[in-house]
Amino acid sequence: MSDAVDLTQLLLALADARVSYILVGGLAAVAQGAPVMTFDVDIVHERDAANCSRLVAVLAQLHARYRGRPDRLEPTLDALMSTGHQLLATDLGPLDVLGAVEGGRAFSDLVAHTVTLDVDGRPIRMLRLEKLLELKLQWNDDESRARAALYERALRHT
Numbered sequence: 001m002s003d004a005v006d007l008t009q010l011l012l013a014l015a016d017a018r019v020s021y022i023l024v025g026g027l028a029a030v031a032q033g034a035p036v037m038t039f040d041v042d043i044v045h046e047r048d049a050a051n052c053s054r055l056v057a058v059l060a061q062l063h064a065r066y067r068g069r070p071d072r073l074e075p076t077l078d079a080l081m082s083t084g085h086q087l088l089a090t091d092l093g094p095l096d097v098l099g100a101v102e103g104g105r106a107f108s109d110l111v112a113h114t115v116t117l118d119v120d121g122r123p124i125r126m127l128r129l130e131k132l133l134e135l136k137l138q139w140n141d142d143e144s145r146a147r148a149a150l151y152e153r154a155l156r157h158t
Helices: 007-017 026-031 049-061 077-081 106-115 129-135 142-156
Strands: 023-024 043-047 087-090 093-098 112-117 122-127
Touching: 007 043, 007 049, 007 093, 007 112, 007 122, 023 093, 023 106, 026 043, 026 122, 026 129, 026 142, 043 049, 043 106, 043 142, 049 077, 049 093, 106 112, 106 129, 122 129, 129 142
Parallel strands: 023 122, 043 093
Antiparallel strands: 023 043, 087 093, 112 122
């Protein structure tokens, strides 16, 4: 795997493969004006067989492997169909593929709370900053509280 990290290219690879997903986490917040740093891509994907098959194919092209696992297995269709979290390293950088987020919220629960932005001519659906803030407030740790404050400040300035 390459040491290069290109999170935008990672998003575009998913879009070009016609994977249906919602960008969540720090990169979605950054795209909406929040002054935070992030080093990975977090997505919640639609967990139907056709979409998960497209996701498996693009992950294979990106040489995706589980982070922190000695066997470095690549993700399977069964794993992607679950609500679990697949924490992956790819040729383009870290990718967290989430079957669901806080409270068991899946793609279908989140899609009404998204905005679509154009990234290099591709529509990228992401969770609205207001919803990211709501999810972040459910955590009670220092990092989450700090991020929530930054999200709130960004919302006040939009």
